Amino acid sequence: MxxxxxxxxxxxxxxxxxxxxSTGGRLPPERTLxxxxxxxxxxxRKALSTLEDEGRIWRHVGRGTFAGTKPQIGQEEFSSVSSVTNPGEIMEARLVLEPKLASMAAVRATMSELAHLETIxxxxxxxxxxAAFEHWDGxxxxxxxxxxxxxxxxxxxxxxxKVRQSDIWGSLKKATLNNEHRKIYLEQHRNLVKALKDRNGPMAEKLMREHLETVRQHLLEVPPLE
Structure with missing residues (x-):
């Protein structure tokens, strides 16, 4: 490069x-930037294209370039979901979904995606x-x-x-993401990426489940937020 x-x-x-x-905020026009x-x-444009591949920005023809990931469904639908759920349910859903995603990714990921995961x-x-750690973790x-x-x-x-971006989830992350926990997550991420690169689906699934169980346990240790 x-x-x-x-x-x-x-x-x-x-x-x-x-x-x-801010997430969802529009960047200045290309000429200005x-x-x-x-x-x-x-x-x-080449730099923005790289950032788009990383998931840092997204572009809408005719509207501009925005920070964050491209919305997949209407914001009102996210608001509806976030108003009736809670962090416990979110972690339960993640534990159902994400270990299987890791197992599938170990088999289906392209070499480019595996290299991208290693970079992340x-x-x-x-x-x-x-904030920077949260970005790369997400x-x-x-x-x-x-x-x-x-x-x-x-x-x-x-x-x-998207539901995890609610205010209450943000408060929980701030309360739990200390240096000790970050070190644990970093080691878990390292092992997970290795399993994905090794194309070891069962191990990737196991490691993702263990990682999310650790996150859930740390959340349970936080006193109720007022």
Missing amino acids: GGSIQRALDSLRELLENDRF AGKLGISRSVL EMKSREAVNT LLHQTIAKATDNSLLISLFVVIH
């Missing part, structure tokens, strides 16, 4: 990780703050889901993922 593109990527990632653009970063629009796992280790699970190449299962995953 060219040096100018890499510098553009670093600048854009810094803007996104520092929450300069290119001028701000001091790069050509062609370099900017490495980036999560380099995360300098909780992207790891999202990439595993996408690797199943099953549109219905991916849609189910997206619903759960």
